[in-house]
Amino acid sequence: MLDFMKHIAFKAGELSLAAAREPDSLTVEFKGEKDLVTAVDRKIEVFLTEEILKKYPGHTIVGEEYGTKTADEGCRWVIDPIDGTVSYVHGLPGYSISLAYQEQGVTRAGVVYGPLLGQMFSAEHGKGASMNRNRLQVSSRKKxxxxxxxxxxxxxxxxxxxxxxxxxxxxxxxxxxxxxxxxxxxxxxxxxxxxxxxxxxxxxxxxxxxxxxxxxxxxxxxxxxxxxxxxxxxxxxxxxxxxxxxxxxxxxxxx
The missing domain is CATH 3.40.190.80 (D-Maltodextrin-Binding Protein; domain 2)
Structure with missing residues (x-):
């Protein structure tokens, strides 16, 4: 499961980088006065949804741009195709591809990938978290x-x-x-x-x-x-x- 999630997150990141190299095609729309969305957000969500449903056709998917595709509520994906669209539009590194997989309301696995940073964060329930295969641990600062x-x-x-x-x-x-x-x-x-x-x-x-x-x-x-x-x-x-x-x-x- 986690390898699959990292694979499609990486592919989604490649789509975002390819689109950013052609800024004239990076059309921006507004969902609100300040809330941006691009065709790339939508393209990546479609890509992730299609890849997930190919492998897990009975699963439910909750996405930022296209809402919920309901099937088996017990197996559920929560995806943000580009978290940090403003950063993405402005060519800044602070955006990511975010994927979480849940079973019976419990998140079993999660991936956050920063394409411009080359950082793939991943975690599996009960098995720890890592970044590019390096084990992660929160800080120990107390003040x-x-x-x-x-x-x-x-x-x-x-x-x-x-x-x-x-x-x-x-x-x-x-x-x-x-x-x-x-x-x-x-x-x-x-x-x-x-x-x-x-x-x-x-x-x-x-x-x-x-x-x-x-x-x-x-x-x-x-x-x-x-x-x-x-x-x-x-x-x-x-x-x-x-x-x-x-x-x-x-x-x-x-x-």
């Missing part, structure tokens, strides 16, 4: 002032009044630094790799985080919503090493 966190602003793109700016202004002065990759899937992958110590964000969808969540958990990290429960990403999402998750949550909880 926020020594930590680098990542976040994003999907809430602003969605026009949410209850947005991340108030959290950002409260948390950032307590940190060593903050990073903004542009892809929640990559942010979570870097938490899993110990390159980032934590991540938080609002207004995300399941396809943004499903693969990243299993990466963090299999690398020894914790994932929860802003209330410390499992209602993520609907109630916000936090992914971090075990020492920091409660410290981050406490700052997000009390506003």
């Amino acid at each position: 926020l002032r020594e930590s680098v966190l990542a976040t994003g602003f999907a809430c602003l793109r969605a026009g949410a009044e209850d947005n991340n700016l108030k959290h950002f202004n409260k948390i950032v002065p307590r940190l060593r630094d903050v990073r903004r990759m542009g892809s929640a899937a990559l942010d979570l992958a870097y938490v899993a790799a110990g390159k980032l110590d934590g991540f938080w964000e609002l207004c995300l969808s399941e396809y943004d985080v499903a693969a990243g969540v299993i990466l963090v958990k299999e690398a020894g990290g914790c994932v929860c919503d802003f209330g410390g429960k499992d209602n993520f990403p609907q109630q916000g999402i936090i992914g971090a090493n075990p020492f920091l998750v409660e410290k981050i949550r406490s700052m997000l909880q009390h506003q």
Whole structure:
């Protein structure tokens, strides 16, 4: 299963790179005032869907661009063809191909691939996480002032009044630094790799985080919503090493 997922994620990444080499063909549309989509997003989702259904014709697929193709609800794929479309359109490396496979509501495997970075993150339930075959482990930092966190602003793109700016202004002065990759899937992958110590964000969808969540958990990290429960990403999402998750949550909880 995991080899198949990595194979089609790599092929999808090749499609994204080929299209980016012909920028005149990179047409951009708007799903909202700021929410971009390209023909490449749609092309990759079609490719991934076709490849999955060839191998697993009875499975359900949930994708960002074309919604849900329902078959066997017990076996379910959650895919984001390009997580970080703004980065992709602007020629920046912070975008990824994200795939998660679930059985009976439990994510069994996940892959996040950064084509411009050449980084293939993967995880399997109970078997750990890796990047390009190197085993991953979340960081062991215990103090926020020594930590680098990542976040994003999907809430602003969605026009949410209850947005991340108030959290950002409260948390950032307590940190060593903050990073903004542009892809929640990559942010979570870097938490899993110990390159980032934590991540938080609002207004995300399941396809943004499903693969990243299993990466963090299999690398020894914790994932929860802003209330410390499992209602993520609907109630916000936090992914971090075990020492920091409660410290981050406490700052997000009390506003």
